[in-house]
Amino acid sequence: MHNHDDSQALLSSKEALHLAKWDEARLEELLSEMHGSELGELLLSCRKDSERQTLIEYIPDELLGDALLELPEGMQEDMLADFNSSEVEDVVEHLDSDDAADILQAVDKGVADEVIERLEPAERREIESLLYHDEESAGGMMQAELFKVRQDWSVEKVLQVLRRFGKEIENLNYVYVVDSDDLLVGVISLHALLFSEADVVVSQLAKADFPRALAGQDQEDVAHIFEKYDVLALPVVDEQGVLIGRITADDVIDVIQEEATEDMYRLAALSDDDDLAEPVGVTARRRGVWLAVNLLTAIAASVVIAQFEATIAQVVALAVLMPIVASMGGIAGTQTLTVIVRGIALGRVTFDNARRTLIKEVSVGLVSGVSFAVVIGTIASFWFPELGIRLGWIIAAAMLLNLFAAALAGAMIPLTLKRLNIDPALASGTILTTVTDVVGFFSFLGLATLFLI
Amino acid sequence: MHNHDDSQALLSSKEALHLAKWDEARLEELLSEMHGSELGELLLSCRKDSERQTLIEYIPDELLGDALLELPEGMQEDMLADFNSSEVEDVVEHLDSDDAADILQAVDKGVADEVIERLEPAERREIESLLYHDEESAGGMMQAELFKVRQDWSVEKVLQVLRRFGKEIENLNYVYVVDSDDLLVGVISLHALLFSEADVVVSQLAKADFPRALAGQDQEDVAHIFEKYDVLALPVVDEQGVLIGRITADDVIDVIQEEATEDMYRLAALSDDDDLAEPVGVTARRRGVWLAVNLLTAIAASVVIAQFEATIAQVVALAVLMPIVASMGGIAGTQTLTVIVRGIALGRVTFDNARRTLIKEVSVGLVSGVSFAVVIGTIASFWFPELGIRLGWIIAAAMLLNLFAAALAGAMIPLTLKRLNIDPALASGTILTTVTDVVGFFSFLGLATLFLI
Incomplete structure (x- = not known):
């Protein structure tokens, strides 16, 4: 961050990306002084892939990996598609093992294999072990670089070895103690080590009870452990308890943002890959899939309305009022749905307390239902006095029914999806509004058909 | 976490909270072996405040603070309301300054003042400085405990002083270097220190260019700095550059979860304080406020429909089809809204690229609009053949108009709120669906009135 002002100019100036305007040597110098994440932003702000590709040629190898890792997955893959195996190698060799594995997962299988083959045996084993794990598991998040010591060593020996070999490990805060089989015995913080006598x-x-993650654990569980125990790094062990890696808090921050975005997007009928930087056509196609699903459910609701065409023809006021019942159900249901989906993500809603949560949400639905039934019943009676108080009773009953259904569906849909091992946010919103629309229209128009005409 | 099985039994057993069943001494022992966050979960799982209060009496002082900090704010305040100043003091003295400040903010002003008065001068200054800052700023997140050294010291001296005074500081990873005026000069990681010669x-x-946070910076900005630079702790300086505290990555994890929950809740018309553990009445009241707002906007949409009663009376098919136009607009608008709100939160959407983002979203709206106009136009023509192809053209035009309006509103609403310094998620959803309902009904029924009858 020297020449900070120039870098800022490059980052924010609208002309910055007419790369031709820049003197080549000056541009390379400027880029080499920037942080990987700043370079990532710069790449993101390019309007065209061709601009991005030109820019990439000027970014020094030791920063290119970090810059590429800042890009959304689709764009990352597009950029890397043009790299041959020796170019990928140049990028990968400057990265920690976890980041290297991410890059290798984004390139063609053939290219990745060539790169891995050329690695030194130790590094190769590390990378292969990381690639073996699911990307969204603790094993997929971890890095192989860590500092482990044998349990029978003295503090003095540990410090000696640390001074010799520890220098390359970033964010080294904990020393991991293992036995002769590499089983994790416990964890010592670096500063506890400093405060100890040399011969201990x-x-x-x-600390034998220091929290640990299992390689197969989901990344969301890993985030919970961090939140719960306020640690800065977590050792990762395999099923036998053998220490195989560590996850640092800065990686968890990225995961948490990712998971929150995913849930928010899914609740809003967006695909996880939806990205601001992708072309209009791609975005329109991605969103179109969900809009098409919604079209089908909206048509289903219309089919319900169509059953009551004769009723509506007699009392047009019903057409005026019916969206109110459906809309209130949609909003109330979304409230419940969001609380439950977020509660599941944060570990606050579990199968243990699911029943209690369901009872609470349904109770809230009944309380709201009664309250808004009174309000809308009164409003409707005054709005259409020619239809008398009977219309008020009908819309009140429909409102109560729909808010009850909304709470029930809002709670049951995500809990059921979770039970089926499907992401509770996925498609929840669409299913929910189908329920509230259908129940809303059917109950209101149905009751009107029975009691009003 | 010794006796892990017993603790687990206490945590998960449904009988666990019949506290009377437990032997008092055994219960105290078990509780004292649990982690603060586990105790927090236990408190949360109590069904009644009275159970919680009984349980609190058995939790040792040194864990009680951590346990209370796990509770949602409202419950935390309820629990602390019964504490007198010496009880609060017992809790606070076991906490780091940032956590102590959080507890003092949750108790009555009078009680807090009494506690602060009794603190030692140095601690008192620390706490008062933390309380002075906005809770959601870097100053409100930071803790005063850190290890700072003068720039002219040698590595040897630093290590000596560290061994004497650093022991109490948790998660000590960085040494902060200041000048004689306490201005932050730079940051050294603990392990860099270990790898240096004694006389340097x-x-x-x-590192002079190590990232830092300004005390007044919003907590969201702080989270961005962590994401961007992958550090485990950040020094906090005041406007003069004086080092006044530090923020560790584990605190940022909590903030990120909190901010994501807030945005998700606001998009779903929920208040930030909505909580699974609060009583039905409280939740119903909180959500009722937003439902009432939605009722008003739904009535506004109905008033629009009411203008076309005569048209609907002639062609009831319009009542059948009109919810489709409104619903598609609502979903498409929510997609855009969510992408923009999340993009603002993650720092991906800024005023610099707002225009480009707006153009993209509106273009997506037009592409979807044309596609779904064709689809719905065709469906409508086949569904109601007696109305001929004209109905198809009308609903197609209304769909195109509404998806265009949805994209425009979905992008403009959060950007405008942001420009007005209001949270872009707040009330966005309600404003949006009002727009899409009104535009949807008005354009469809309006066009039908002009061209169909």
Whole structure:
């Protein structure tokens, strides 16, 4: 961040990306002084892929990996598609193992294999082990770089070894203590080590109850452990308890943002890959899939209305009022749905307390239902006095029914999806509004057909 | 986490909270072996405030603060309302300054003042400085505990002082280097210190360009800095550049979750304080406010429909089809809205690229609009053949208009709110569906009145 002003100019100036305007040497110098994430922003702000590709040629290898990792997955893959295996190698060799694995997952399988083959045996084993795990698991998040020591070493020996070999490990905060089979015995924070006498054996200092993640655990669970125990890094073990990696808090921050975006997008009928930077056609197609699903459900609701055409023809006021019942159900249901989906993501709603949560939400639905039934009943009676108080009773009953259905559906849909091991946010919103529209129109028009005409 | 099985039994057993069943001494022992966050979960799982209060009496002081901090704010305040100043003091003295400040903000002003008065002068200054800052700013997040050294010290001296005074500081990863006026000169990671020669002066090791947060910066900005630079702690400085505190990554994880929940809740017409654990009446009241707002906007849409009663009376098919136009607009608008709100939160949508984003969203709206206009026009023509192809053209035009309006509103509403310094998520959803309902009904019924009858 030297020459900060120039870098800022490059980042914010609208002319910045007419790369031809820049002196080549000056541009390379400027880019080399920027942070990987700033370079990522710069790449993102390019309007065309061709601009991005030109820019990439000027970014030094040691920063290119970090810059590429800032890009949304689709764009990352597009950029990397033009790289041959030796170019990928140049990028990968400057990265920590977890980031290297992410890049290798984004390139063609053939290219990745060539790169891996040329790695040194130790590095190769590390990368292969990382690639083996699911991207969204603790194993997929972890990095292989960590500092582990044998349990029978003294503090003095640990510090000696640390001074010799620890230098390359970024964010080294904890020393991991293992036994002769590499089983994780415990964890010592770096500063606890500093405050100890030189001749103490490390197994005495190691915290055996320090939290750990299993390689197969979902990344959301990993985030919960971090939140719960306020640690800055977590050791990852395999099923036997063998230490195989560590996850640092800064990686978890990215995961949490990602998971929150995913839930928000899914609740709003967006695909996870929807991205601001992608072309209009791609976005329109992605969103179109969900709009098409919604069209089908909207037509289903219209089919319900069509059953009551004769009723509406006699009392047009029903057509005026019916969207109110449906709309209130939609909003109330979305409230419940959102609370439950977020509660599941944060670990606050579990199968243990699901029944209690369901009862609460349905109770809230009944309380709101009664309240808004009174309000809308009164309004409708005054709005259409020629239809008398009977219209008020009918719309009140429909409102109560729909708010009850909304709460029930809002709670049951995500809990059921979760039980079926499907993401509780996925398609929840669409199913929910189908329920509230159908129940809303059917109950209101049905009751009107029975009691009004 | 010794006796892990017993603790688990306490946490998960449905009988666990019949506290009377437990032997008092055994219960106290079990509780004292649990982690603060586990105790928080236990408190949350109580069904009644009275159970919670009984349980609190058994929790040892050194864990009680951490447990209380896990509770949602409203419940936290309820629990603390019964504490007198010496009880609060017992809790606070076991906490880091940032957590202590949070507890003091949750108790009565009078009680807090009494506690603060009794603190030692140094601690008192720390706490008062933390309380002075806005809770959602860097100053409100930071803790005063950190390890700072003068720039002219040698590595040897720093390590000596660290061994004497650093022990109490949790998660100590960075040493902060200041000048004689306490201005932050730079940052050294603990392990960089370990790898240096004893006689090097620390100003030579300090990274001057290490990122820092300004006390007044919003917590969302702080989270961005962490995401961008992948650090584990950030120094906080005042306007003069004086080092006044630090923020660790584990606190940022909590903030990110909080901000994501807030945005999700606001998009779903929920208040930030909505909580699973609060009583039905409270939740019904909170949500009722938003439902009432929605009722008003739904009535506004109905007033629009009412203008076309005569048209609907002649062609009832219009009542059948009109919810489709409104519903598609609502979903498409929500897609755009969500992408923009999340983009603003993640720093991807800024005023600099707002125009480009707006153009893209409106273009997507037009592409979807044309596509779904063709689809719905065709369906409508086949569904109501007696009305001929004219109905198809009318609903197609209304669909195109409404998807265009949805994209425009979905992008403009959050950007405008942001420009007015209002949270872009707040009330966005309600304003949006009002727009799409009104435009949807008005354009469809209006065009039908002009061209169909």
